[in-house]
Amino acid sequence: MQPLLFEIGQDKDERWSFHYYRDRTASQINSVADQAFWNRLVIQVGYSRDIVRHALVAIGSYHEGVDHLDEGRRSDKHKFALQQYNKSINGILKSSADSDIEEILLSVILFTFFENVRGEWASALAHLQAGLKIYSNWKAAHPAHLPPTEVSTRVDTNIAPVLTQLQLFVTSLLQMIPAKKSRYSTYMPDRFDDLRTARYYFHEVLHAVCAKLQSNHDEFQWPKSDEATLDHGRRLLYRWYDIWQEFLTSAQRTCSCFTPSSTAHFELGMYHMQMQYWIAIIRLECKPFREETSFDAHNDKFQIILDIGSKFCDLYMDRTLTDTAKGCVGFEPHYIPVIGMTTLRCRDPVIRREAIALIRRWQRPEAKCETHAIADVSEEIMLLEEASAGVSNPSAHEIPNDARFHLLGCNPFRWNEATQKFELVYAIEECDLIKFRLIRSGIDPAEQEIEIHWLDRRKQPDSKPLHELPLPHDVTGFFPQTIDGPAMNSKLWSTLGGKKVAMFLERASISHICQCQNCASQNELLTTPEPRVVPVAATVDGVDQPTTLGEPSYITPNAQYIPLASPKAESARFAYVT
Numbered sequence: 001m002q003p004l005l006f007e008i009g010q011d012k013d014e015r016w017s018f019h020y021y022r023d024r025t026a027s028q029i030n031s032v033a034d035q036a037f038w039n040r041l042v043i044q045v046g047y048s049r050d051i052v053r054h055a056l057v058a059i060g061s062y063h064e065g066v067d068h069l070d071e072g073r074r075s076d077k078h079k080f081a082l083q084q085y086n087k088s089i090n091g092i093l094k095s096s097a098d099s100d101i102e103e104i105l106l107s108v109i110l111f112t113f114f115e116n117v118r119g120e121w122a123s124a125l126a127h128l129q130a131g132l133k134i135y136s137n138w139k140a141a142h143p144a145h146l147p148p149t150e151v152s153t154r155v156d157t158n159i160a161p162v163l164t165q166l167q168l169f170v171t172s173l174l175q176m177i178p179a180k181k182s183r184y185s186t187y188m189p190d191r192f193d194d195l196r197t198a199r200y201y202f203h204e205v206l207h208a209v210c211a212k213l214q215s216n217h218d219e220f221q222w223p224k225s226d227e228a229t230l231d232h233g234r235r236l237l238y239r240w241y242d243i244w245q246e247f248l249t250s251a252q253r254t255c256s257c258f259t260p261s262s263t264a265h266f267e268l269g270m271y272h273m274q275m276q277y278w279i280a281i282i283r284l285e286c287k288p289f290r291e292e293t294s295f296d297a298h299n300d301k302f303q304i305i306l307d308i309g310s311k312f313c314d315l316y317m318d319r320t321l322t323d324t325a326k327g328c329v330g331f332e333p334h335y336i337p338v339i340g341m342t343t344l345r346c347r348d349p350v351i352r353r354e355a356i357a358l359i360r361r362w363q364r365p366e367a368k369c370e371t372h373a374i375a376d377v378s379e380e381i382m383l384l385e386e387a388s389a390g391v392s393n394p395s396a397h398e399i400p401n402d403a404r405f406h407l408l409g410c411n412p413f414r415w416n417e418a419t420q421k422f423e424l425v426y427a428i429e430e431c432d433l434i435k436f437r438l439i440r441s442g443i444d445p446a447e448q449e450i451e452i453h454w455l456d457r458r459k460q461p462d463s464k465p466l467h468e469l470p471l472p473h474d475v476t477g478f479f480p481q482t483i484d485g486p487a488m489n490s491k492l493w494s495t496l497g498g499k500k501v502a503m504f505l506e507r508a509s510i511s512h513i514c515q516c517q518n519c520a521s522q523n524e525l526l527t528t529p530e531p532r533v534v535p536v537a538a539t540v541d542g543v544d545q546p547t548t549l550g551e552p553s554y555i556t557p558n559a560q561y562i563p564l565a566s567p568k569a570e571s572a573r574f575a576y577v578t
């Protein structure tokens, strides 16, 4: 590597913060990509490309800001960070997606990191979504059968794996992605012709409700809830259920996938939809569902879900039936998200244990470890809640509100015999220790500390007990990582694990009530929008909307809408995502 003699611009503040990133920040980051990405690649590109440099300066300046004890200095540094961040965004709007693809994608990763450490996860998510969109557009224009260019090779080796890993982290952290505003219709036809259509209208309604709850959340902060929207959503789902019942009386249940013909595929799709319906109704009927005790009135519905889930499982574990189900009914039927939700929200000790057992009935080879980890965490939370009830074997109503938990997220670790440390792992199959974060029901998320718990899943009989081993220090978020040595005292991560994050996650879980495939399963969340089958009629606001799919994009700039962030502006988020 050539020595870098070349200096950064003329601006000494930029140079200072760039060096702060290079000399202090870079060595502390080891998430998503190996260290060479953070302490060599981005810095090298930053020397020659303004947009990447401004993004690094923003991170360096933010980091220096949190390191400052002096309030005034800190605020100056953060203001400078936002200015640099906006400069970089402006640079992206002026660049060409094709020739500048590397710089654009690197900047997007850096923006995501910047917003992540600031605890602005909605903005971090918007950046990541835009980046994935740009990458997939670029990929489509450069198909694999064409000879690789220098640029495409670098993108494929250096950047694509980072984006993929980020996407995986984010989808496992945010099972519930906040819906984009007003993209969905609440139109309902008079009849459904098949399962696919029934499912489509069901999720349009539910996503419209989610989008509305998300967009007006600021008016209904804890402990208020937007009862009008919940009530509207409920009436729409009741209507859906009437049409659904009508459909079931006359539907053709056999398909030609099997000889002799069978109703198995239809039943899988039907059970799937019925579980989706009941869990959605429970959420919509628990008006102030920030009080976990409000779920107790719905134990009868949890029982219905469990009965359907059990019939579903009888069919689902037979792979000769299920491997072809998606092609036949038009969607992937599943049961884990709904039953997983039952294990967390239903406090009836019998139903809850049966729900956990139902998750453990998963014996399909794919996702088996992950599924069983979900059951283990659910069981642990159940035992924690029951233990703090103050009586033995408590019934649902004997578990007080503030002894009930919201699960905020899990990080998996594996013991490394060579280093004698637990290391953060990316795939849950490999994990033998799970760290999970909880907040309590009935207490303002802005007023409580996140509680940390550990679940030991090590199987080796000669394992040392957990309390004799060093537990890992880690940070959560879009860029989870373990922290070692001097970095343990770093303030770079000070926002993560704090109240801002708890509030964001609570907001996501309050306004997102859907357990559909796109909302609840990993990988598909960020890149594959649901195919539209009908034009939009009206939104949940009752206002007609155009049918454009408003994916964020950096490539269609409209520069006059870009505000320069001021320190008063909460953040520069969405500045270029119109």
Ligand SMILES: [Zn+2]
Binding pocket: 255, 256, 257, 258, 265, 266, 325, 328, 329
């Ligand atoms: Zn079939």
Ligand SMILES: [Zn+2]
Binding pocket: 203, 207, 514, 515, 516, 517, 518, 519, 520
């Ligand atoms: Zn959904």
